[in-house]
Each structure stands twice: as C-alpha cells, then as structure tokens.
Amino acid sequence: MGEIKTIGLLTSGGDAPGMNAAIRAVTRTAIYHEMKVKAIYRGYKGLITGEIVEFKTQNVSNIIQQGGTILKTARCDEFKTAEGRKMAYDTLVREEIDALIVIGGDGTLTGARIFASEYDYPIVGLPGTIDNDIYGTDSTIGYDTALNTIIEAVDKIRDTASSHDRLFFIEVMGRDAGFLALNGAIASGAEAAIIPEIATEVDQLEDLIKNGFRKTKNSSIVLVAESEITGGAMHYADRVKKEYPEYDVRVVILGHIQRGGSPSAYDRILASRLGEASIEALLDGQRNILIGIDDDRIVAVPFSKAIKNDKPIDPDLMKVVKILSI
C-alpha cells in the first residue's frame, strides 16, 4: 500500500445532526497532514457518477453548527451490485483517491466493508446515525441530538396529556433498535418504553396494564420504537382502544423532526474527535475499521466485528424506566 496523498469523503444513508462537524474535522485534519481532500456528493451514488469537488479548509467553514450534511446523502441500490461497485472503483482510480472516509449507518458500513474487501481498498468508517445501533461504539454521531429533540417534544406533549388525562403513545425512530425509545423515556420521565429488542419475549402492553402503570397518574406517556417487530405506536393504540376502552388514547409519530436541528455539544465533540481520529488511523496504516468511542476513549473496531454484531441494549435501563414510573 503506497502513501495516502488524497482522501475521498462521503456521507451516506440516513442523515444525522453532527455529520457536518465530522466532515469539517476530517477535511481539516487531512489538510493539516498535507493530504488532498475530495468531497463526494450524495454518498455512493456520487461515487459512481463522479460528483466530486476538491475541498479546502474554507469549504467547511461555518458548518459545525448545521444539521444535515452539506455533502448530501442518498440511498444507492447500484452500489449493492458488483457492476455499481466497479464503476465506483473506476471513479476512485480516475480521481486518484487513495483512501475513503465514509460517514453513515449500518448499511453504509456494510457497503464499505464489501467494497474494501473486493478491491483491497483502504476505508475508514465513522458511525453517523441517530439510531445508535452500531456495535463497538457507545454512541453514534446524531444520537444525542435526536434524544434532545425527543425530550423537547415529549415535554410539550406532557403538558397537554396531563391537562386532558390522556394516554399518549409516541413513536420515535430507531429502525429496530430501542436506544432512542428507552433513553428517551428515561430522559423525559415517560411511564414506559416499548422496544423491539424485547418485543418477542414479553407482551409489553400487557405488562404495563397489569402493573397498573396509571394508578397514581392522570396522564401517561409511552415511547414506542418504530419497528415492524413492535408494530409501532398505532398498533398499541388500537389494542388499548379495543381492550381497555376506558383509556383516552392518542398517538403522536415524531417522524423526521428527530433527524434535524443543530447538533448538541456532545455530538459536535464526538464528531470532531472521531473525524480527527479517522485520518490519524489512516496515517497509522489502519484500514477497514470503524472509529468509535468506548468509555470516552477513541477505539478502532474492524468492520467485520462492527457489522456482524448487534449492539445490545442494557436491560437495566428498562428496570430504571419501570422503577421511576411508579
């Protein structure tokens, strides 16, 4: 493997607040180390079509506080095919890009892993997703901001819920991961969280009702992780309406509001640290790794490990919700 003189940088999959802070950190660290930075627009799609611009330090000025991603993002089915990946490789050769930094979620990292092994090409991944569902890192870029958005929304819903004695099911994002629902419930003082990780083991609604979760309350809020496994907030609201008609039930689906907004201090710092470390790792000769955070220390996790494993939910968190909601 020769010296890395030029890096390519892209964001892919679902956008997350803090991606811009990561773009800034990667760009500036690379330039600091006298590398060239080529910014690739629209994720793997732009890699295939060659939508590429060289970035200087000014290109990333004044973006640390912006949500979304200035590089745009896209989903690209073509990259899932060998032909698509060959076109992507041709672009990298043509543009003389020696290594790639990709920022995205599980799908993005899966694509990176396949591409890296197919072409023996150096890639470093950064975890950018609000879902926090990436193994090997305590937190992902965007998760903390999304949690803050959720608690702000739930606080507001609580005002109206308690005025009317209502039971609210609030659906949050997570794509088969309960981190936002569970920690969102703890942080907002919700009475319960329904998460996919335990959806097949117990009837979480039955559990709640049996434990008399509204006994001492005149309003209740349950956060539900969006997922085919849980069935989502509507599913639980319909069940309650049918099985417990005495409850006045409402549903709120928070939706894309959770993706937007200015990143929190935590996400800006995380993105800056991970972005800086990604370039240092490449210079160190490391490749095909995810850069994450573990116990406040930067860690490198091989793609194989980060992708194969599901990130576990700490069951104690569920206990905290339960105890604190009496």
Ligand code: ADP
């Ligand atoms: P996220 O990165 O947020 O999990 P997606 O799952 O949509 O988002 O993945 C983003 C992109 O990564 C996809 O549009 C595709 O281009 C690429 N990707 C995902 N899975 C694969 C795969 N198995 N093989 C190749 N590329 C993939």
